[in-house]
Amino acid sequence: MNRTKPIRWGVIGLGWFGEVHADNLAEMPDIELTALCTRRPERVAEIADRLGVENRYTDYHQLLADPNVDVVSVTTHINDHRQIAIDALRAGKHVLLEKPMAPTVADCDEIVKAAEEASGLFMVGHICRFDSRVALAKEAIEQGRIGTIISMHARRNLSTAIGQLVLDDISALMGDGIHDADLMLWFSEAKVQTVYAQEVHPGKNKYPDGGWSIARLDNGAVAVVESVWHLPESTPYAIDARLEVIGTEGALYINCGEAGLQIHDAAGVKIPDTMYWPRPFGQYAGVLQEELRYFANCVQTGEAPTRITPGESRAAVAWMAAATKSAESGSVIAF
Template sequence: MTEPTVVVAGVGRFGALHVRVWTEAGARVVGLVDPDTGRLAEVAAAHRVEQIGTDLADLLDRTRPDIVVIASDEASHAGLAVTALAAGCHVFVEKPLALSAADAWRIADVAQTHRRQVVVGHISRFTAQMTRMRAAVDRGAVGTLCALRLRRDFSRAWFLSFGDRVDPVWESGIHDIDLAISFARTRVRRVVAMRSAAAGAAAPSVVTALLEFDSGVIATVESAWLVPATAPGTLDDGPLALDGAIVGEAEVLGLAGILKQRLVSDSLVEWTAAGTQVPDLSLWPEEDGRVGGALRREIGYALAVFTGERQPDVMPVEQACWGVEVAEAIIESLRTGAPVEPAGR
């Protein structure tokens, strides 16, 4: 695969960013798919992509790409992934892999049948901080792993504008579910979760979940889309500008040590006429005119997996399936108020 060819399905803001980053990483984007024909034409013109369409199967028949990148709405991930795999393509799919454990494992099975790879876009795994923390755990720096604490808060305005597209567990919680799995590296055997009744209409966005892994490790995953507009912005500029903030923390607790990481750091603060910014330099910062950070590393990893240069060791598809099982169990626990055992295969 000298110059891998790519079709991108879904050309919203993040899909358009994928077009740019895959191109910068050395792939050639040969087609775009989206139901919004106006947006489709706009992104195709901006990136000089000739082949476009509203139906993935038809476009794959015309372009025969090596890779399909799925950056569409969450509910469409499973169907598009199966279509791409059946057509003989490797698949990169933005998180979550699917909205049910049954669909997630179906994707994994179809990939195995067609001898193709699936990489799921759990970008937090690819930040420099999380990569270093996992390496520290692997070399025994914290001793026996006991517990994980993961928290991620989003701007309140984001919940009002797009947070109810799917249950926020799939939008924000899935990041930290995946990080917990990346450290524990076993399945979760029990989940109990609660929403804040005090949050009123915002209750769906305020969730705490307790996960118990097969290894005995426990993890707390918390998410609240309540960050006020007065908070310093973290993603207000760059290749994917979002007016607001992601504020989070991660802790890894072992018998011999503790690791801590914060998403918002005062190592760089900008006080300007636009207000106070604490710019995030980990996810997709622009570096020398190219997109860098975790997104660039993630796509570089996916290309290496798809071209056979490395094994799918950083983001194994089965771990993405475990994450979908856990998210599904959290949502069921929120519905019933009772502990839930995630559905296994």
């Protein structure tokens, strides 16, 4: 692709995170936010008017037929991921699909097959892989600084207020636990052998509010994922996310909950996001921008993404899908 021309980008799905994608893309150099799509005409008009986007669609097939779109972000409900991603790949678009790739391994396999046959590039948006703290941890592991990994534990917990907004769409384990499942498999370069999980469902939404999953990996390590979306609404931080990795010769700890800033005012104490998609002085920055820039660079150079591969994304879905099955049955699931 000619580097002098901007990458023309469309967004399919304008829920909360689809809007975040669109907002970030609209501010990025060398990217032209060309088209937006959601099923609700009033919603697409709202976002397109605000961002000055001319091409507006309520049918994603029409966006995929638009020759002025090179790349699409697919930020829809997880149950819509498979068909939209496959259609986008078959339409010749480069596709950035939000995680999780799909709700089932079978769906993932269909997407992976379509990606292998497509002319465009494909990547699943596992944003945590672009967090500099996580990247430095991966580097330290690869340098052998903590020896062989024997144990990992992560928690990624949110307030009940956020849970109530999301838990009709996805469970806490599949929605957020998948981040840490992916990071643990990336860090260890191992595969899951067995999975056991338990979930809790104190709320009134469709999916469980929280869960714990323990996996035995094929390198002998034990990995535990905790994700609970039932913290008090007064919780000051946006997310309580911490990851511990213990090796035969050392350990490392990643704290993604401490943002480095506390604001104390009449409403109490709040710890705003300073890492993922903050907007200091009215301009977006952060990890999401790094992910988008990375995929844009892949499109410009024609080089397939290596930071996260489709097979790696599928493996994280497989673990969390097995955790759901284990929690429902009470059984250990063997791979």
